[in-house]
Amino acid sequence: MSQARKPRERTVTILLAAFVLLAAAGPWLPQWAMFIMTIAFARGLVVLGLLLLLRAGLVSFGQALFYCLGAYSAGALGRFFGLSDIFVEMAVGGGVAAATAFVLGFLLARYRGIFFGLLSLALSMILYGLLVKSEALGSTDGFNILPSTLFGIRPGAEWVRYAVLLSAAAVALVTALLVHRYLNTPLGRLAPAIKDNEIRVEYMGASARRAVHVKYVIAGGLAGVGGALAATAVGHIDPEMAYWTTSGEFIFIAILAGTGNVIAPFVGALIYGAIHTLAYDLSPNTWQMSLGAALLVLIVFLPEGLWSLFNRYVRHS
Protein backbone atom coordinates (compact mmCIF):
# COMPACT_ATOMS: atom_id res chain seq x y z
CA MET A 1 0.00 0.00 0.00
CA SER A 2 2.67 2.49 0.95
CA GLN A 3 4.57 1.41 -2.16
CA ALA A 4 1.64 2.28 -4.39
CA ARG A 5 1.06 5.67 -2.80
CA LYS A 6 4.64 6.84 -3.02
CA PRO A 7 4.67 8.46 -6.47
CA ARG A 8 1.55 10.46 -5.67
CA GLU A 9 3.08 11.95 -2.58
CA ARG A 10 6.29 12.64 -4.43
CA THR A 11 4.41 14.76 -6.96
CA VAL A 12 2.93 16.85 -4.17
CA THR A 13 6.36 17.26 -2.54
CA ILE A 14 8.01 18.31 -5.79
CA LEU A 15 5.26 20.84 -6.52
CA LEU A 16 5.46 22.41 -3.07
CA ALA A 17 9.25 22.50 -3.10
CA ALA A 18 9.31 24.09 -6.55
CA PHE A 19 6.88 26.76 -5.41
CA VAL A 20 8.87 27.63 -2.29
CA LEU A 21 12.08 27.70 -4.30
CA LEU A 22 10.56 29.99 -6.91
CA ALA A 23 9.09 32.32 -4.30
CA ALA A 24 12.45 32.59 -2.54
CA ALA A 25 14.56 32.95 -5.68
CA GLY A 26 12.07 35.24 -7.44
CA PRO A 27 13.39 38.64 -6.32
CA TRP A 28 16.85 37.82 -7.71
CA LEU A 29 15.60 36.74 -11.11
CA PRO A 30 16.04 39.18 -14.02
CA GLN A 31 12.85 40.81 -15.29
CA TRP A 32 12.84 38.97 -18.63
CA ALA A 33 13.16 35.58 -16.94
CA MET A 34 10.19 36.40 -14.70
CA PHE A 35 8.16 37.35 -17.75
CA ILE A 36 9.02 34.14 -19.60
CA MET A 37 8.16 32.10 -16.51
CA THR A 38 4.83 33.86 -16.01
CA ILE A 39 3.88 33.17 -19.61
CA ALA A 40 5.04 29.59 -19.13
CA PHE A 41 2.66 29.26 -16.16
CA ALA A 42 -0.17 30.68 -18.25
CA ARG A 43 0.51 28.21 -21.05
CA GLY A 44 1.09 25.43 -18.53
CA LEU A 45 -2.41 25.97 -17.14
CA VAL A 46 -3.92 25.60 -20.60
CA VAL A 47 -1.87 22.48 -21.26
CA LEU A 48 -2.88 21.05 -17.90
CA GLY A 49 -6.44 21.12 -19.19
CA LEU A 50 -5.32 19.64 -22.47
CA LEU A 51 -3.64 16.85 -20.51
CA LEU A 52 -7.01 15.83 -19.09
CA LEU A 53 -8.47 15.59 -22.58
CA LEU A 54 -5.41 13.88 -24.05
CA ARG A 55 -5.56 11.17 -21.40
CA ALA A 56 -9.03 10.40 -22.70
CA GLY A 57 -7.63 10.29 -26.24
CA LEU A 58 -9.14 13.62 -27.28
CA VAL A 59 -7.05 16.26 -29.00
CA SER A 60 -8.66 19.67 -28.86
CA PHE A 61 -7.39 21.94 -31.61
CA GLY A 62 -9.41 24.75 -30.09
CA GLN A 63 -8.13 25.44 -26.58
CA ALA A 64 -7.23 28.88 -27.93
CA LEU A 65 -10.97 29.60 -27.78
CA PHE A 66 -10.96 29.49 -23.98
CA TYR A 67 -7.52 31.04 -23.69
CA CYS A 68 -8.76 34.00 -25.69
CA LEU A 69 -12.09 34.15 -23.84
CA GLY A 70 -10.25 34.28 -20.51
CA ALA A 71 -7.97 37.03 -21.78
CA TYR A 72 -10.83 39.11 -23.18
CA SER A 73 -12.91 38.65 -20.02
CA ALA A 74 -9.98 39.93 -17.98
CA GLY A 75 -9.56 42.79 -20.42
CA ALA A 76 -13.25 43.63 -20.37
CA LEU A 77 -13.16 43.82 -16.55
CA GLY A 78 -10.58 46.57 -16.73
CA ARG A 79 -12.12 48.31 -19.74
CA PHE A 80 -15.71 48.43 -18.56
CA PHE A 81 -15.53 48.11 -14.77
CA GLY A 82 -12.07 49.45 -13.98
CA LEU A 83 -11.08 46.25 -12.18
CA SER A 84 -7.52 45.00 -12.50
CA ASP A 85 -6.95 42.65 -9.57
CA ILE A 86 -5.05 39.61 -10.81
CA PHE A 87 -7.10 37.10 -8.87
CA VAL A 88 -10.43 38.66 -9.85
CA GLU A 89 -9.30 38.63 -13.48
CA MET A 90 -8.28 34.99 -13.32
CA ALA A 91 -11.47 33.95 -11.52
CA VAL A 92 -13.70 35.75 -14.01
CA GLY A 93 -11.64 34.56 -16.99
CA GLY A 94 -11.81 30.98 -15.81
CA GLY A 95 -15.50 31.30 -14.94
CA VAL A 96 -16.52 32.70 -18.31
CA ALA A 97 -14.45 30.09 -20.13
CA ALA A 98 -15.81 27.22 -18.03
CA ALA A 99 -19.39 28.39 -18.57
CA THR A 100 -18.81 28.55 -22.31
CA ALA A 101 -17.21 25.12 -22.24
CA PHE A 102 -20.23 23.80 -20.35
CA VAL A 103 -22.60 25.00 -23.07
CA LEU A 104 -20.37 23.89 -25.97
CA GLY A 105 -19.74 20.60 -24.19
CA PHE A 106 -23.28 19.42 -24.96
CA LEU A 107 -22.30 19.53 -28.63
CA LEU A 108 -18.66 18.48 -28.44
CA ALA A 109 -18.94 15.59 -25.99
CA ARG A 110 -20.53 13.54 -28.79
CA TYR A 111 -17.42 13.69 -30.97
CA ARG A 112 -14.19 11.70 -30.89
CA GLY A 113 -10.92 11.58 -32.71
CA ILE A 114 -10.31 13.87 -35.65
CA PHE A 115 -13.84 15.28 -35.54
CA PHE A 116 -13.47 16.47 -31.97
CA GLY A 117 -10.28 18.26 -32.98
CA LEU A 118 -11.69 19.88 -36.10
CA LEU A 119 -14.95 20.94 -34.50
CA SER A 120 -13.14 22.58 -31.60
CA LEU A 121 -10.89 24.26 -34.15
CA ALA A 122 -13.93 25.61 -35.98
CA LEU A 123 -15.38 26.98 -32.74
CA SER A 124 -12.20 28.84 -31.88
CA MET A 125 -12.02 30.24 -35.40
CA ILE A 126 -15.59 31.52 -35.01
CA LEU A 127 -14.46 33.51 -31.97
CA TYR A 128 -11.46 34.76 -33.95
CA GLY A 129 -13.69 35.86 -36.81
CA LEU A 130 -16.04 37.65 -34.39
CA LEU A 131 -13.26 39.45 -32.52
CA VAL A 132 -11.54 40.58 -35.71
CA LYS A 133 -14.75 42.29 -36.78
CA SER A 134 -15.80 43.82 -33.45
CA GLU A 135 -14.72 47.45 -33.37
CA ALA A 136 -15.68 47.91 -29.70
CA LEU A 137 -12.97 45.43 -28.68
CA GLY A 138 -10.26 46.87 -30.90
CA SER A 139 -10.71 44.60 -33.93
CA THR A 140 -7.40 43.05 -35.08
CA ASP A 141 -5.35 45.39 -32.89
CA GLY A 142 -6.93 44.24 -29.64
CA PHE A 143 -6.50 46.60 -26.69
CA ASN A 144 -4.28 47.26 -23.71
CA ILE A 145 -4.98 45.98 -20.22
CA LEU A 146 -4.75 48.02 -17.03
CA PRO A 147 -1.60 47.42 -14.95
CA SER A 148 -2.14 44.54 -12.54
CA THR A 149 -3.05 45.09 -8.92
CA LEU A 150 -3.02 42.62 -6.07
CA PHE A 151 -5.83 42.76 -3.47
CA GLY A 152 -6.28 46.45 -4.21
CA ILE A 153 -2.60 47.28 -3.83
CA ARG A 154 -0.57 48.39 -6.84
CA PRO A 155 2.94 46.96 -6.45
CA GLY A 156 5.88 49.26 -7.26
CA ALA A 157 7.27 49.17 -10.79
CA GLU A 158 10.14 46.80 -9.97
CA TRP A 159 7.84 44.48 -8.02
CA VAL A 160 5.02 44.12 -10.54
CA ARG A 161 6.61 41.25 -12.43
CA TYR A 162 7.43 39.40 -9.23
CA ALA A 163 3.92 39.87 -7.87
CA VAL A 164 2.38 38.58 -11.09
CA LEU A 165 4.81 35.67 -11.20
CA LEU A 166 4.08 34.71 -7.62
CA SER A 167 0.31 34.87 -8.16
CA ALA A 168 0.73 32.79 -11.31
CA ALA A 169 2.81 30.22 -9.46
CA ALA A 170 0.31 30.08 -6.60
CA VAL A 171 -2.62 29.52 -8.92
CA ALA A 172 -0.64 26.95 -10.90
CA LEU A 173 0.28 25.13 -7.68
CA VAL A 174 -3.29 24.96 -6.42
CA THR A 175 -4.76 23.86 -9.76
CA ALA A 176 -2.00 21.29 -10.33
CA LEU A 177 -2.71 19.78 -6.90
CA LEU A 178 -6.44 19.75 -7.58
CA VAL A 179 -6.01 18.13 -11.00
CA HIS A 180 -3.60 15.65 -9.45
CA ARG A 181 -6.32 14.67 -6.99
CA TYR A 182 -8.93 14.58 -9.73
CA LEU A 183 -6.84 12.13 -11.77
CA ASN A 184 -7.19 9.63 -8.95
CA THR A 185 -10.94 9.92 -8.56
CA PRO A 186 -13.14 7.38 -10.35
CA LEU A 187 -14.12 10.03 -12.92
CA GLY A 188 -10.48 10.90 -13.53
CA ARG A 189 -9.51 7.27 -13.90
CA LEU A 190 -12.14 6.81 -16.56
CA ALA A 191 -9.97 8.78 -19.01
CA PRO A 192 -7.57 6.01 -20.12
CA ALA A 193 -10.54 3.66 -20.31
CA ILE A 194 -12.35 5.99 -22.70
CA LYS A 195 -9.22 6.27 -24.79
CA ASP A 196 -8.84 2.51 -24.85
CA ASN A 197 -12.37 1.40 -25.53
CA GLU A 198 -15.40 3.55 -25.07
CA ILE A 199 -18.01 0.87 -25.63
CA ARG A 200 -16.66 -1.17 -22.76
CA VAL A 201 -16.86 1.89 -20.54
CA GLU A 202 -20.54 2.11 -21.34
CA TYR A 203 -20.99 -1.61 -20.63
CA MET A 204 -19.57 -1.04 -17.16
CA GLY A 205 -22.31 1.48 -16.53
CA ALA A 206 -20.30 4.68 -16.75
CA SER A 207 -21.25 7.50 -19.13
CA ALA A 208 -18.36 8.33 -21.42
CA ARG A 209 -20.14 11.39 -22.70
CA ARG A 210 -20.60 12.80 -19.22
CA ALA A 211 -16.96 12.14 -18.34
CA VAL A 212 -15.80 13.87 -21.52
CA HIS A 213 -18.12 16.79 -20.81
CA VAL A 214 -16.70 17.23 -17.30
CA LYS A 215 -13.14 17.09 -18.61
CA TYR A 216 -13.97 19.59 -21.32
CA VAL A 217 -15.39 22.06 -18.79
CA ILE A 218 -12.34 21.71 -16.53
CA ALA A 219 -9.99 22.11 -19.49
CA GLY A 220 -11.93 25.16 -20.68
CA GLY A 221 -11.83 26.76 -17.25
CA LEU A 222 -8.09 26.15 -16.89
CA ALA A 223 -7.47 27.64 -20.34
CA GLY A 224 -9.54 30.68 -19.31
CA VAL A 225 -7.46 31.20 -16.18
CA GLY A 226 -4.31 30.84 -18.29
CA GLY A 227 -5.60 33.37 -20.80
CA ALA A 228 -6.43 35.92 -18.08
CA LEU A 229 -2.97 35.42 -16.62
CA ALA A 230 -1.28 35.89 -19.98
CA ALA A 231 -3.37 39.00 -20.58
CA THR A 232 -2.38 40.66 -17.33
CA ALA A 233 1.27 39.65 -17.76
CA VAL A 234 1.59 40.92 -21.32
CA GLY A 235 -0.67 43.94 -20.79
CA HIS A 236 -2.19 43.59 -24.24
CA ILE A 237 -4.64 41.24 -25.94
CA ASP A 238 -5.59 40.67 -29.56
CA PRO A 239 -7.71 38.18 -31.56
CA GLU A 240 -4.56 36.26 -32.54
CA MET A 241 -5.01 34.49 -29.17
CA ALA A 242 -7.96 32.58 -30.65
CA TYR A 243 -6.22 31.72 -33.94
CA TRP A 244 -5.67 28.04 -34.63
CA THR A 245 -1.89 28.35 -34.51
CA THR A 246 -2.21 29.30 -30.82
CA SER A 247 -4.03 26.02 -30.21
CA GLY A 248 -1.24 24.35 -32.15
CA GLU A 249 1.26 25.78 -29.69
CA PHE A 250 -0.60 24.27 -26.75
CA ILE A 251 -0.70 20.88 -28.39
CA PHE A 252 2.99 21.20 -29.15
CA ILE A 253 3.68 21.77 -25.44
CA ALA A 254 1.44 18.88 -24.44
CA ILE A 255 3.28 16.53 -26.79
CA LEU A 256 6.61 17.91 -25.66
CA ALA A 257 5.75 17.39 -22.02
CA GLY A 258 3.80 14.15 -22.16
CA THR A 259 0.69 13.40 -20.18
CA GLY A 260 2.28 11.35 -17.44
CA ASN A 261 2.09 13.84 -14.61
CA VAL A 262 0.58 17.21 -13.65
CA ILE A 263 4.06 18.73 -13.35
CA ALA A 264 4.85 17.91 -16.96
CA PRO A 265 2.74 20.70 -18.57
CA PHE A 266 4.56 23.39 -16.62
CA VAL A 267 7.99 21.95 -17.34
CA GLY A 268 6.97 21.59 -20.98
CA ALA A 269 5.71 25.17 -21.16
CA LEU A 270 8.97 26.45 -19.67
CA ILE A 271 11.05 24.45 -22.15
CA TYR A 272 8.80 25.57 -24.99
CA GLY A 273 9.27 29.19 -23.91
CA ALA A 274 13.02 28.64 -23.88
CA ILE A 275 13.06 26.97 -27.34
CA HIS A 276 10.80 29.67 -28.71
CA THR A 277 12.90 32.53 -27.32
CA LEU A 278 16.13 30.90 -28.40
CA ALA A 279 14.92 30.06 -31.89
CA TYR A 280 13.57 33.57 -32.31
CA ASP A 281 16.82 35.03 -31.06
CA LEU A 282 19.08 32.89 -33.25
CA SER A 283 17.11 33.07 -36.48
CA PRO A 284 14.13 35.43 -36.41
CA ASN A 285 13.08 34.40 -39.91
CA THR A 286 13.11 30.67 -39.47
CA TRP A 287 11.92 30.12 -35.90
CA GLN A 288 8.89 28.21 -37.17
CA MET A 289 11.23 25.82 -38.89
CA SER A 290 13.17 25.16 -35.69
CA LEU A 291 9.92 24.62 -33.80
CA GLY A 292 8.60 22.25 -36.45
CA ALA A 293 11.84 20.29 -36.48
CA ALA A 294 11.82 20.02 -32.68
CA LEU A 295 8.23 18.79 -32.72
CA LEU A 296 9.01 16.23 -35.40
CA VAL A 297 12.03 14.86 -33.56
CA LEU A 298 10.01 14.60 -30.34
CA ILE A 299 7.15 12.70 -31.96
CA VAL A 300 9.50 10.27 -33.65
CA PHE A 301 11.90 9.60 -30.79
CA LEU A 302 9.97 10.41 -27.61
CA PRO A 303 6.35 9.41 -28.21
CA GLU A 304 5.45 9.76 -24.53
CA GLY A 305 7.01 13.20 -24.17
CA LEU A 306 9.87 14.43 -22.05
CA TRP A 307 8.20 13.10 -18.95
CA SER A 308 8.93 9.54 -20.10
CA LEU A 309 12.65 10.31 -19.75
CA PHE A 310 12.09 11.15 -16.11
CA ASN A 311 10.06 7.98 -15.56
CA ARG A 312 12.72 5.84 -17.20
CA TYR A 313 15.30 7.36 -14.90
CA VAL A 314 13.16 6.74 -11.81
CA ARG A 315 12.50 3.14 -12.78
CA HIS A 316 16.19 2.44 -13.25
CA SER A 317 17.30 3.96 -9.97
Added chain:
Amino acid sequence: MKIVNVTHGSFYAIGAYAAASMTAAWLARGYPPMLSYAVLVIAAILVAAPFAILIERAILRPLYARDEVVILLVTYALFLILEDVVKLVWGVNPYFIAEPYALLGSFQVAGMAYPTYNLILVAVALFFGLGLAWLLHSTRAGKLLLAVIHDPEVSRAMGINVGRYYLATFALGSLLAALAGAFTAPTVSVVPGLGVEVIVLSFAVVVIGGLGSLPGAAVGAVMVGLVRSLSVHYMPQVELFVIYFVMAAVLAVRPRGLFSLAEPRRI
Protein backbone atom coordinates in the same frame (compact mmCIF):
# COMPACT_ATOMS: atom_id res chain seq x y z
CA MET B 1 -5.51 7.17 -46.30
CA LYS B 2 -7.11 8.37 -43.08
CA ILE B 3 -4.55 11.12 -42.83
CA VAL B 4 -5.51 14.66 -42.02
CA ASN B 5 -2.71 16.37 -43.83
CA VAL B 6 -1.84 19.92 -42.78
CA THR B 7 1.17 19.81 -45.12
CA HIS B 8 -1.36 20.07 -47.95
CA GLY B 9 -1.42 23.83 -47.42
CA SER B 10 2.35 23.95 -47.91
CA PHE B 11 2.07 22.05 -51.18
CA TYR B 12 -0.51 24.55 -52.32
CA ALA B 13 1.87 27.37 -51.49
CA ILE B 14 4.84 25.59 -53.06
CA GLY B 15 2.86 25.00 -56.24
CA ALA B 16 1.79 28.63 -56.37
CA TYR B 17 5.31 29.93 -55.79
CA ALA B 18 6.95 27.55 -58.23
CA ALA B 19 4.41 28.37 -60.92
CA ALA B 20 4.54 32.11 -60.30
CA SER B 21 8.32 32.40 -60.29
CA MET B 22 8.91 30.13 -63.29
CA THR B 23 6.14 31.68 -65.35
CA ALA B 24 7.50 35.13 -64.53
CA ALA B 25 10.94 34.00 -65.71
CA TRP B 26 9.40 32.48 -68.85
CA LEU B 27 7.59 35.67 -69.74
CA ALA B 28 10.60 37.84 -68.94
CA ARG B 29 12.65 35.97 -71.56
CA GLY B 30 10.00 36.84 -74.14
CA TYR B 31 8.86 33.28 -74.85
CA PRO B 32 5.32 32.88 -76.24
CA PRO B 33 2.83 33.75 -73.46
CA MET B 34 0.31 31.16 -74.69
CA LEU B 35 2.67 28.44 -73.54
CA SER B 36 2.81 29.91 -70.02
CA TYR B 37 -0.09 27.64 -69.04
CA ALA B 38 2.07 24.61 -69.68
CA VAL B 39 4.86 26.24 -67.67
CA LEU B 40 2.45 26.73 -64.75
CA VAL B 41 1.59 23.07 -64.65
CA ILE B 42 5.08 21.70 -65.28
CA ALA B 43 6.68 23.99 -62.71
CA ALA B 44 4.24 22.94 -60.00
CA ILE B 45 4.72 19.24 -60.73
CA LEU B 46 8.50 19.41 -60.98
CA VAL B 47 8.91 21.21 -57.68
CA ALA B 48 6.22 19.48 -55.64
CA ALA B 49 6.83 15.87 -56.69
CA PRO B 50 10.28 15.43 -55.08
CA PHE B 51 9.03 17.05 -51.87
CA ALA B 52 6.01 14.75 -51.73
CA ILE B 53 8.03 11.59 -52.33
CA LEU B 54 10.69 12.58 -49.83
CA ILE B 55 8.16 13.40 -47.11
CA GLU B 56 6.19 10.21 -47.57
CA ARG B 57 9.21 7.92 -47.72
CA ALA B 58 11.34 9.49 -45.03
CA ILE B 59 8.91 10.84 -42.48
CA LEU B 60 5.36 9.56 -42.79
CA ARG B 61 6.08 5.92 -43.62
CA PRO B 62 7.59 4.94 -40.25
CA LEU B 63 4.67 6.58 -38.46
CA TYR B 64 1.63 5.03 -40.15
CA ALA B 65 1.17 2.60 -37.30
CA ARG B 66 0.70 5.47 -34.86
CA ASP B 67 -2.51 7.26 -33.99
CA GLU B 68 -4.32 9.43 -36.59
CA VAL B 69 -3.86 12.40 -34.33
CA VAL B 70 -0.10 11.83 -34.16
CA ILE B 71 0.07 11.90 -37.96
CA LEU B 72 -1.90 15.13 -37.88
CA LEU B 73 0.73 16.61 -35.57
CA VAL B 74 3.57 15.34 -37.76
CA THR B 75 2.08 17.03 -40.80
CA TYR B 76 1.60 20.16 -38.68
CA ALA B 77 5.32 20.09 -37.82
CA LEU B 78 6.18 19.62 -41.50
CA PHE B 79 3.88 22.49 -42.34
CA LEU B 80 5.77 24.79 -39.96
CA ILE B 81 9.07 23.72 -41.52
CA LEU B 82 7.93 24.07 -45.13
CA GLU B 83 6.37 27.45 -44.42
CA ASP B 84 9.83 28.80 -43.60
CA VAL B 85 11.48 26.88 -46.45
CA VAL B 86 9.15 28.68 -48.83
CA LYS B 87 10.15 32.00 -47.30
CA LEU B 88 13.83 31.12 -47.55
CA VAL B 89 13.63 30.07 -51.18
CA TRP B 90 11.26 32.65 -52.59
CA GLY B 91 11.64 35.51 -50.12
CA VAL B 92 8.83 37.47 -48.50
CA ASN B 93 7.99 39.75 -51.42
CA PRO B 94 4.79 39.02 -53.33
CA TYR B 95 4.86 37.60 -56.87
CA PHE B 96 2.42 38.76 -59.51
CA ILE B 97 1.82 36.99 -62.80
CA ALA B 98 -1.36 38.33 -64.26
CA GLU B 99 -0.50 37.54 -67.90
CA PRO B 100 -2.13 34.10 -68.13
CA TYR B 101 -5.18 35.61 -66.47
CA ALA B 102 -5.40 38.71 -68.67
CA LEU B 103 -4.57 36.83 -71.87
CA LEU B 104 -7.90 35.05 -72.04
CA GLY B 105 -9.91 38.20 -71.63
CA SER B 106 -13.48 38.08 -70.37
CA PHE B 107 -16.95 37.56 -71.74
CA GLN B 108 -20.38 38.86 -70.94
CA VAL B 109 -22.91 36.97 -68.83
CA ALA B 110 -26.20 38.70 -68.19
CA GLY B 111 -24.61 42.08 -68.62
CA MET B 112 -21.60 41.39 -66.38
CA ALA B 113 -18.03 40.81 -67.48
CA TYR B 114 -16.74 37.46 -66.31
CA PRO B 115 -13.09 36.45 -66.76
CA THR B 116 -12.65 33.48 -69.09
CA TYR B 117 -9.78 32.17 -66.96
CA ASN B 118 -12.13 31.56 -64.03
CA LEU B 119 -14.56 29.68 -66.26
CA ILE B 120 -11.78 27.46 -67.54
CA LEU B 121 -10.71 26.90 -63.95
CA VAL B 122 -14.17 25.56 -63.18
CA ALA B 123 -13.88 23.20 -66.14
CA VAL B 124 -10.43 22.07 -65.02
CA ALA B 125 -11.69 21.43 -61.49
CA LEU B 126 -14.59 19.39 -62.86
CA PHE B 127 -12.18 17.45 -65.06
CA PHE B 128 -9.91 16.61 -62.13
CA GLY B 129 -12.83 15.75 -59.85
CA LEU B 130 -14.42 13.40 -62.38
CA GLY B 131 -11.02 12.01 -63.32
CA LEU B 132 -10.27 11.20 -59.72
CA ALA B 133 -13.65 9.56 -59.25
CA TRP B 134 -13.07 7.47 -62.38
CA LEU B 135 -9.58 6.55 -61.20
CA LEU B 136 -10.83 5.45 -57.78
CA HIS B 137 -13.95 3.56 -58.77
CA SER B 138 -13.36 2.27 -62.30
CA THR B 139 -9.73 1.26 -62.55
CA ARG B 140 -7.95 -1.71 -61.03
CA ALA B 141 -5.45 0.52 -59.25
CA GLY B 142 -8.21 2.68 -57.78
CA LYS B 143 -10.18 -0.25 -56.46
CA LEU B 144 -7.08 -1.75 -54.94
CA LEU B 145 -6.36 1.59 -53.30
CA LEU B 146 -9.82 1.64 -51.73
CA ALA B 147 -9.13 -1.83 -50.39
CA VAL B 148 -5.78 -0.71 -48.97
CA ILE B 149 -7.41 2.25 -47.22
CA HIS B 150 -10.16 0.08 -45.80
CA ASP B 151 -7.77 -2.48 -44.31
CA PRO B 152 -4.02 -2.27 -44.97
CA GLU B 153 -3.28 -5.51 -43.15
CA VAL B 154 -5.65 -7.72 -45.10
CA SER B 155 -4.58 -6.01 -48.32
CA ARG B 156 -0.98 -6.84 -47.56
CA ALA B 157 -1.94 -10.44 -46.89
CA MET B 158 -3.63 -10.51 -50.30
CA GLY B 159 -0.38 -9.56 -51.95
CA ILE B 160 -0.92 -5.87 -52.58
CA ASN B 161 2.14 -3.67 -52.27
CA VAL B 162 0.63 -1.39 -49.63
CA GLY B 163 3.66 0.87 -49.31
CA ARG B 164 3.60 1.68 -53.01
CA TYR B 165 -0.09 2.60 -52.84
CA TYR B 166 0.49 4.88 -49.89
CA LEU B 167 3.30 6.62 -51.71
CA ALA B 168 1.29 7.00 -54.91
CA THR B 169 -1.73 8.35 -53.04
CA PHE B 170 0.24 10.84 -51.02
CA ALA B 171 2.16 12.00 -54.09
CA LEU B 172 -1.02 12.33 -56.16
CA GLY B 173 -2.80 14.25 -53.42
CA SER B 174 0.13 16.59 -52.94
CA LEU B 175 0.47 17.15 -56.67
CA LEU B 176 -3.19 18.09 -56.88
CA ALA B 177 -2.63 20.61 -54.09
CA ALA B 178 0.40 22.01 -55.93
CA LEU B 179 -1.57 22.22 -59.18
CA ALA B 180 -4.38 24.02 -57.37
CA GLY B 181 -1.80 26.50 -56.16
CA ALA B 182 -0.38 26.87 -59.65
CA PHE B 183 -3.79 27.50 -61.20
CA THR B 184 -4.68 30.05 -58.53
CA ALA B 185 -1.35 31.87 -58.74
CA PRO B 186 -2.32 34.09 -61.71
CA THR B 187 -5.50 35.28 -60.00
CA VAL B 188 -3.94 36.42 -56.72
CA SER B 189 -0.70 37.87 -55.48
CA VAL B 190 1.47 35.06 -54.19
CA VAL B 191 2.49 36.01 -50.65
CA PRO B 192 3.69 34.17 -47.53
CA GLY B 193 0.79 32.81 -45.49
CA LEU B 194 -0.97 31.49 -48.58
CA GLY B 195 -0.77 27.95 -47.18
CA VAL B 196 -2.34 28.81 -43.83
CA GLU B 197 -5.28 30.46 -45.49
CA VAL B 198 -6.06 27.60 -47.80
CA ILE B 199 -5.60 24.81 -45.29
CA VAL B 200 -8.20 26.05 -42.81
CA LEU B 201 -10.60 26.59 -45.68
CA SER B 202 -10.06 23.13 -47.12
CA PHE B 203 -10.48 21.56 -43.69
CA ALA B 204 -13.85 23.22 -43.48
CA VAL B 205 -14.65 21.89 -46.96
CA VAL B 206 -13.75 18.26 -46.29
CA VAL B 207 -15.31 18.20 -42.85
CA ILE B 208 -18.57 19.57 -44.22
CA GLY B 209 -18.50 17.01 -47.02
CA GLY B 210 -17.36 14.09 -44.90
CA LEU B 211 -13.73 12.95 -44.64
CA GLY B 212 -12.67 10.71 -47.49
CA SER B 213 -15.67 11.37 -49.73
CA LEU B 214 -15.16 12.83 -53.22
CA PRO B 215 -18.73 14.05 -53.84
CA GLY B 216 -18.68 15.36 -50.29
CA ALA B 217 -15.59 17.44 -51.03
CA ALA B 218 -17.22 18.84 -54.18
CA VAL B 219 -20.44 19.74 -52.39
CA GLY B 220 -18.52 21.14 -49.44
CA ALA B 221 -16.39 23.30 -51.70
CA VAL B 222 -19.43 24.71 -53.48
CA MET B 223 -21.17 25.36 -50.15
CA VAL B 224 -18.17 27.13 -48.66
CA GLY B 225 -17.66 29.15 -51.82
CA LEU B 226 -21.31 30.20 -52.02
CA VAL B 227 -21.64 31.02 -48.35
CA ARG B 228 -18.47 33.05 -48.46
CA SER B 229 -19.48 35.02 -51.55
CA LEU B 230 -22.97 35.64 -50.19
CA SER B 231 -21.59 36.90 -46.91
CA VAL B 232 -19.06 39.12 -48.68
CA HIS B 233 -21.93 40.55 -50.70
CA TYR B 234 -24.50 41.03 -47.96
CA MET B 235 -22.62 41.13 -44.64
CA PRO B 236 -18.88 41.56 -45.22
CA GLN B 237 -18.16 41.76 -41.48
CA VAL B 238 -19.00 38.09 -40.90
CA GLU B 239 -17.05 36.68 -43.86
CA LEU B 240 -14.41 34.84 -41.86
CA PHE B 241 -16.57 33.33 -39.22
CA VAL B 242 -19.52 32.29 -41.38
CA ILE B 243 -17.52 29.42 -42.93
CA TYR B 244 -16.72 27.91 -39.57
CA PHE B 245 -20.24 28.57 -38.48
CA VAL B 246 -21.52 26.48 -41.39
CA MET B 247 -18.97 23.78 -40.55
CA ALA B 248 -20.05 23.66 -36.90
CA ALA B 249 -23.71 23.64 -37.94
CA VAL B 250 -23.22 20.75 -40.37
CA LEU B 251 -21.27 18.75 -37.79
CA ALA B 252 -23.97 19.38 -35.19
CA VAL B 253 -26.55 17.75 -37.44
CA ARG B 254 -24.38 15.17 -39.24
CA PRO B 255 -21.53 14.34 -36.84
CA ARG B 256 -19.34 12.93 -39.61
CA GLY B 257 -20.14 15.32 -42.42
CA LEU B 258 -22.71 15.26 -45.19
CA PHE B 259 -21.45 12.30 -47.22
CA SER B 260 -19.80 10.33 -44.45
CA LEU B 261 -19.10 6.64 -44.83
CA ALA B 262 -20.22 4.16 -42.18
CA GLU B 263 -17.56 3.29 -39.61
CA PRO B 264 -17.22 -0.09 -37.92
CA ARG B 265 -17.34 -0.04 -34.12
CA ARG B 266 -14.64 -1.77 -32.12
CA ILE B 267 -15.96 -3.68 -29.15
